Amino acid sequence: DIQMTQSPSTLSASVGDRVTITCRASQSISSWLAWYQQKPGKAPKLLIYKASSLESGVPSRFSGSGSGTEFTLTISSLQPDDFATYYCQQYNTYWTFGQGTKVEIK
């Protein structure tokens, strides 16, 4: 099974900060990597697919990069609506999620 490891587990930041979350795969997954945002009591929402493609309707302050085993999600200027938990997910071989990164208010 492919394991996904995210870091950090929790991130404290302020509105306007640039935020970066890292996701590592236990083996190469090419670019078959998605990022989701989840708010309390809500279902996950797709932000990024194929490592760097922005889902329709998602603000351009979100971006993704990487390939192989190392990936990043960047929020260029954190907004109040962005405080949430973020998950990476590989879909190269079945589907595996990272453990999540909670972005909280500093």
Added chain:
Amino acid sequence: QVQLVQSGAEVKKPGASVKVSCKASGYTFTSYGISWVRQAPGQGLEWMGWISAYNGNTNYAQKLQGRVTMTTDTSTSTAYMELRSLRSDDTAVYYCARGGGFRELLSPWGQGTLVTVSS
């Protein structure tokens, strides 16, 4: 718009079974699979398996093999997930999501169904 609407919350005793439904609308149901993902309280996301709405083929996570069954009813565009021999650690929010074919994204998701297993 594409929408998945799930059945309501359930409370079950250990050893019982639960069946959660997921009604799809806004797209051709048989063109996509349906996946199921669960989230225990305060925990991360766990993929449970998927079913092809086209031909009923399934693929289940190894740890749930033998306890889970996923089915579809194409006449009503509804997918079902049944979990048997429930234990307390099956307490979770269960989500359905469109997708599940080879390298297929999971989007959108249903609103989630809380299943509580308690004696």
